[in-house]
Amino acid sequence: MNCATPEPRSPDAWLGGRLQLYQPDRGAHRAGTDAVLLAALLRPAPGATCCDVGAATGAVGLAVALRAPTCRMLLVERDPALADLARLNATLNGLDGRVDVVAADVLAKGGARRAAGLVPECCDLVLTNPPYFEAGRHRISPIADKAAAHTFPTGSLDGWLRTCVEILRPRGHLGLIHRADALPDCLDALRGRFGGIAVRPVQARAGEPAIRVLITAVKGSRAPFSLLTPLVLHGADGAFTPILAALNAGTAWIGTRPSED
DSSP: OOTSSSSSOOOOGGGTTTTEEEEBBBTTTOOOOOHHHHTTTTOOOEEEEEEEEEEETHHHHHHHHHSSSSSSEEEEEHHHHHHHHHHHHHTTTTTTTTEEEEEEOSOOHHHHHHHTTTOOOOOEEEOOOOOOTTTTSSSSSSSSSHHHEEEOOOOOOHHHHHHHOOOOOOOEEEEEEEEGGGGGHHHHHHTTEEEEEEEEEEETTTTTTEEEEEEEETTOOOOOOEEEOOEEEEESSSSOOHHHHHHHHOOOOOOOOOOOO
């Protein structure tokens, strides 16, 4: 472990306490609602090989591995300290027999990615939460780990999703979450590579503008685009909606599996 991301003193309880996660100290990037949504976005087929691209400490991938006991999971993280925490979390939850961690830069050249262990067409399902901001378009956090998790170079979304395409098998499924205002950029990056694209807006409260989008797609599909009903996080009283409460407890899937036609 390097000094930038020290091992925390105790793990956090996730999925109603079913999953224990060591995370960086508060103030750095920590898994939250976005990770909960992404982890429940697509239920893997039995025996599937899955990948969490940009895994950080492994929250998304480990949640999927816990709930889909026949799948194998690959966690891809460029920061060696976070990759170490992901390995620690896999062991802590008894998942290390089905989970591999690859310390690789998603935006590196193909040869470097493959040398690190990220090989083409190795996965049936890829889940990813790309950095939400490009350099120069927002105020960068003074906390180095948080800045690295939230920001990448201008134009990098296309390269990020190109890596996701490369590691997916034909007809493999992609699931991603992003800011709602980034939807046009996401669709541009998916165009010509995926079909059966389905978009589910995420609203903080019913009737409010979307704050996130959940996107699923199939590599090489020609199925049409679908705009799905919104997922609402909070009721009028500010409490979690029943679906979000179930997602936080790990007892539901969102169920936006796209068409494969």
